[in-house]
Amino acid sequence: MPRSRASVIAVSLALVGVLAACSSGISTSSQSTQDAVKKASGIPAGTVLNIGDQQQLLATLLQASGQLRGLPYTLNFVQFGSGPLVDAGFAANRIDAGFMGDLPATVAVSSHLPVKAVAVALPVGASLFLVAQPGINSIAQLKGKPVAYTTGTAQQALALRALGQAGLTQKDVHQVDVTLQQLGTVLQSGAADASILSVQQKIDFQETHPGAKVLATNATAKPPSYDYVLATTSALASPARKAALADFLKRYVAAIKGRRPAPTSTSTTTTSTSSTRPRRRQNRSWPPAGC
Amino acid sequence: MLNPLPITAAVQQSLQMVVGLIASAGAIPASFSVASLFSPDVTSYFNPIVQP
Numbered sequence: 001m002p003r004s005r006a007s008v009i010a011v012s013l014a015l016v017g018v019l020a021a022c023s024s025g026i027s028t029s030s031q032s033t034q035d036a037v038k039k040a041s042g043i044p045a046g047t048v049l050n051i052g053d054q055q056q057l058l059a060t061l062l063q064a065s066g067q068l069r070g071l072p073y074t075l076n077f078v079q080f081g082s083g084p085l086v087d088a089g090f091a092a093n094r095i096d097a098g099f100m101g102d103l104p105a106t107v108a109v110s111s112h113l114p115v116k117a118v119a120v121a122l123p124v125g126a127s128l129f130l131v132a133q134p135g136i137n138s139i140a141q142l143k144g145k146p147v148a149y150t151t152g153t154a155q156q157a158l159a160l161r162a163l164g165q166a167g168l169t170q171k172d173v174h175q176v177d178v179t180l181q182q183l184g185t186v187l188q189s190g191a192a193d194a195s196i197l198s199v200q201q202k203i204d205f206q207e208t209h210p211g212a213k214v215l216a217t218n219a220t221a222k223p224p225s226y227d228y229v230l231a232t233t234s235a236l237a238s239p240a241r242k243a244a245l246a247d248f249l250k251r252y253v254a255a256i257k258g259r260r261p262a263p264t265s266t267s268t269t270t271t272s273t274s275s276t277r278p279r280r281r282q283n284r285s286w287p288p289a290g291c
Numbered sequence: 292m293l294n295p296l297p298i299t300a301a302v303q304q305s306l307q308m309v310v311g312l313i314a315s316a317g318a319i320p321a322s323f324s325v326a327s328l329f330s331p332d333v334t335s336y337f338n339p340i341v342q343p
Contacts, residue, residue: 102309109325116330118337120302121293157309160316169316223308227293236333249340253295 042243047073049235049244052086052098055079058252065255073244082180083107084152090115096235097245101154105228116236119229119249121256126217128155128225129202130162131187132194134211139166142215148176148186148195154218154225155180155196161223162216297338303329 053059059077062068068075078095080086083104089095090113097118100108108115136142139162149159160170176192178185184201186192188208194215197205206212218225229249235241296302306325314322 102306103313105306105328106310106313106325109328110319110323115328116333117298117328118333119295119341120298121295124294156318157313160312160318164312164316171317223305223312226296226302226305228306230328231333242336246337246340249337253341256293256295 043072043247044240047240047244048076049073049097049241049248050076050078050095051248052089052095053077053079054082054086054099058099061255062251065258067251067255072247075248082150082153087111087113090230090232095232096241097229097231097248099227099229101157102226102228103154103157104152105230107152108230114233115230116233117228118231118245120226121229122224122226123218126219127199128158128218129197129199129214130158130194130216131197131202131205131212132215133187133190134209134213136193136215137213139163139168139215142166142194143168143172145173145193146176146191147173148178148183148192150180150183151175151177153180155183157225158216158218158221159196161221161225165216165221295341296343297341298329298334
């Protein structure tokens with residue numbers, strides 16, 4: 001079940017404490033260069049933009065592409081483990097904008113979070129897979145069986161889409177509701193007969209279970225599964241943060257499209273990152289495994 | 292990879308279909324409108340950034 005507003009807020013309260021204890025940052029800019037860049041961009045000095053990331057994927061993408069160079073504002077990546085937790089970050093007023101899958105975006109609406117959609121992205125190719133134990137060759141065979149997916153995430157949306165293709169609903173299977181990071185483990189252990197897996201989880205499972213079949217993917221299931229960029233109405237009402245968000249989106253688009261920024265003689269990157277959970281093995285596929 | 296796209300009526304319709312899907316699956320008590328997530332002002336400001 002999607003989280004109620006109360007539960008989102010409850011989670012957010014827990015997050016506030018964790019976030020306060022897990023912050024770290026880097027700064028490599030010279031003050032004079034930063035001031036010059038900020039003046040040229042029209043973004044006032046002192047502007048801070050807090051972006052909800054998942055498993056450091058946004059931060060990694062932008063850093064690897066060089067798109068964080070010359071930021072005319074302070075950018076903080078706040079790390080979350082799933083889309084519902086990004087929603088919780090919104091509820092806690094911890095972030096100005098965040099990325100998530102479509103189901104968490106609907107939860108943001110049902111939870112009455114003060115956010116608006118600013119952009120979407122469509123995965124190119126499959127990044128989520130409904131994978132079954134060897135011997136299960138169709139979605140219809142999952143009726144009455146344990147199927148793993150995480151409530152409130154894009155994985156749940158894919159599971160429901162896939163089940164619907166075979167005329168099944170959530171009530172026709174026994175949901176194994178675990179964290180995104182455990183979706184591969186429950187399939188490996190046999191606790192689930194099928195699970196929604198990320199690219200890396202799928203590779204890991206099929207290495208040890210060569211007969212395992214992919215029954216559906218997010219590239220084939222209908223309706224299309226978009227990822228969403230949501231921003232708070234507070235950030236959108238602030239000319240400075242709105243302009244910073246527009247700049248950030250330009251850099252994100254450039255990073256996705258593989259464009260590199262023009263070389264600069266002096267780095268003006270100012271970023272920091274904080275996390276809501278301990279570090280764990282990272283899945284570097286994109287989009288996030290479980291947005 | 293992700294392909295950034297502008298927000299269109301088709302995008303909004305797709306999200307509404309997701310709500311219908313999870314409602315019909317019994318995952319939520321009833322369907323609801325996602326219209327409040329979208330703002331013409333916000334869309335017109337940010338859409339040019341993600342134009343293909």
